[in-house]
Amino acid sequence: xxxxxxxxxxxxxxxxxxxxxxxxxxxxxxxxxxxxxxxxxxxxxxxxxxxxxxxxxxxxxxxxxxxxxxxxxxxxxxxxxxxxxxxxxxxxxxxxxxxxxxxxxxxxxxxxxxxxxxxxxxxxxxxxxxxxxxxxxxxxxxxxxxxxxxxxxxxxxxxxxxxxxxxxxxxxxxxxxxxxxxxxxxxxxxxxxxxxxxxxxxxxxxxxxxxxxxxxxxxxxxxxxxxxxxxxxxxxxxxxxxxxxxxxxxxxxxxxxxxxxxxxxxxxxxxxxxxxxxxxxxxxxxxxxxxxxxxxxxxxxxxxxxxxxxxxxxxxxxxxxxxxxxxxxxxxxxxxxxxxxxxxxxxxxxxxxxxxxxxxxxxxxxxxxxxxxxx
Numbered sequence: 001x002x003x004x005x006x007x008x009x010x011x012x013x014x015x016x017x018x019x020x021x022x023x024x025x026x027x028x029x030x031x032x033x034x035x036x037x038x039x040x041x042x043x044x045x046x047x048x049x050x051x052x053x054x055x056x057x058x059x060x061x062x063x064x065x066x067x068x069x070x071x072x073x074x075x076x077x078x079x080x081x082x083x084x085x086x087x088x089x090x091x092x093x094x095x096x097x098x099x100x101x102x103x104x105x106x107x108x109x110x111x112x113x114x115x116x117x118x119x120x121x122x123x124x125x126x127x128x129x130x131x132x133x134x135x136x137x138x139x140x141x142x143x144x145x146x147x148x149x150x151x152x153x154x155x156x157x158x159x160x161x162x163x164x165x166x167x168x169x170x171x172x173x174x175x176x177x178x179x180x181x182x183x184x185x186x187x188x189x190x191x192x193x194x195x196x197x198x199x200x201x202x203x204x205x206x207x208x209x210x211x212x213x214x215x216x217x218x219x220x221x222x223x224x225x226x227x228x229x230x231x232x233x234x235x236x237x238x239x240x241x242x243x244x245x246x247x248x249x250x251x252x253x254x255x256x257x258x259x260x261x262x263x264x265x266x267x268x269x270x271x272x273x274x275x276x277x278x279x280x281x282x283x284x285x286x287x288x289x290x291x292x293x294x295x296x297x298x299x300x301x302x303x304x305x306x307x308x309x310x311x312x313x314x315x316x317x318x319x320x321x322x323x324x325x326x327x328x329x330x331x332x333x334x335x336x337x338x339x340x341x342x343x344x345x346x347x348x349x350x351x352x353x354x355x356x357x358x359x360x361x362x363x364x365x366x367x368x369x370x371x372x373x374x375x
Contacts, residue, residue: 006068009038009075016082020309023357029092032083036095039079043072043100070108077161081168089316159229160246164253170220171257177213178264207276210264211283217261225254239300248301249310255298256317262291263324270331292328292336295321299342303349315353318346319363326370343371 016031080097087094225236234242234251242248266288275281299321302314325339336342350364 005038006042006071006075009035009042009079012038013075013079013082017309020082020312021307023312023353025086025090025312029083029086029090032079032086033092033095036079036083036097039076040095040097040100043076073108074161077165081164084168085313089313156231156244156246159232160250163224163228163232163250166224167250167253167257170217170224171260173220174217174257174261177210177217178260207268207280207284211280214261214265214287221254221258221261239297241301241304245306245308248304249308252298252302252310252314252317255294255301259291259294259298259321259324262287262294266291266324266328266333269333270327288328289334292325292333292339295324296336296339296342299325299346300338303345305349305352311353312357315350315357315360315363318349319367322346322367322370330373343367347371 012031012035016028016035019025019028019031076097083094084098086092228234232247232250234247234254236251242251265284269281269284269288276284299318302318304314322343325335325343329335329339347364347367350360350367354360354364
């Protein structure tokens, strides 16, 4: 598995998936990291070997046959997604695969989707193709037979990856803004510069800028959801589990990112000693309220005992959201109706997993402290 071949990358990646299922996250990170390094080595080796065949060849250039090219793209995006997901939780280094000058913004679609004229005229790259409808010789619209089940699965999986990758790109854009220092009102902040005369990237961000950025990212997330095809449209009004594991995980990712978007405003309202203008306070309270609703729904929708690739990530997410709800309640914020139920569900969820997950027991004690008001 040390070679830079596709089969080696696949083996390393699947070993990482196995460790995620067994709740061994550090072993999973090592496998995903090794898979990403091997994937990057494969791409560079392939680029060099193809350079003599074409002056314009590059990574994943046209000399690959179609099945191999599709496999390469799926491996690349799977390694990138899984590694970054764990790095953000474990605070570990990444392989650098995300810094590769990769030419494909999204993986190529299955053949039956890519050749659909209806899909080519679609108004959105995430819109479900209307290939089931065709025009008869007499001008009437007829319905084509449904796709076989295996093709439906291919189509759903491809759309899932498109949606997940697009969502991750929004998240990366957010991280560049919200990884800055705590928000402060403009009247109490000074613009600091580095010795080179550039603005300090770690200076406190102004609330005006934070509100403006939040509005932009809120719009991007809204458009992302509206552009989802019908087969991926997960419910937002209810925390009930989705019927498909991919929809369940996609909704968890979406709510996690939306919660991250609104959290700085809750932090500001709890900790700031200098209130901003009333118009800003009203908007910040609105964002904080939305964030607490999302936190509650995220917990209630993910306290399921089904073992899956993201189960350990769900443990982390529900614990973090329980702490946010506890902090907001202690600060006297207006709380969602079901927030206590959510914290109790999170505690029971951790009890279920504590015999298998090393950190579930300590996390349970933290959530119990939230329940009793000790923190």
